[in-house]
Amino acid sequence: MMRIAVASDNGMVSRHFGHCEAFIIFDVENKQIVKEETIANPGHRPGFLPNFLSDMGVNAVISGGIGAGAIDIFNEKGIEVIAGASGQAEAAVEAYLQGSLKSTGSVCHEHRHHDECGG
DSSP states (O other), rough: OEEEEEEEEEEEOOOOOGGGSSEEEEEEETTEEEEEEEEEOOOOOTHHHHHHHHTOOOEEOOOOOEHHHHHHHHHHHHOOEESSSSSSSHHHHHHOOOOOOOOOOOOOGGGGGGGGGOO
């Protein structure tokens, strides 16, 4: 089984990972979504969210923009990061599973400009 976390706002891929309203966790078997769960964002603190999602068994993360620090932590934990995604969360997961969703490397460099990320 694979677990994919999508940073989301109202079911859409969030433009900024750390400031999303929730994470939709998709459980996948044989490239098919078998379960979906929405978990409220527990709060944005440097380094916290990557560890939080890792502890939940997440194997991949999909977001619009995401900070370099978060990417580094995910990489250390062997979790794939797909940045620069947009649209409906479930559609993004389906595209990822089909191999058509690739990371654009949309990295946020300054938290004070988070509204400009992933746009």
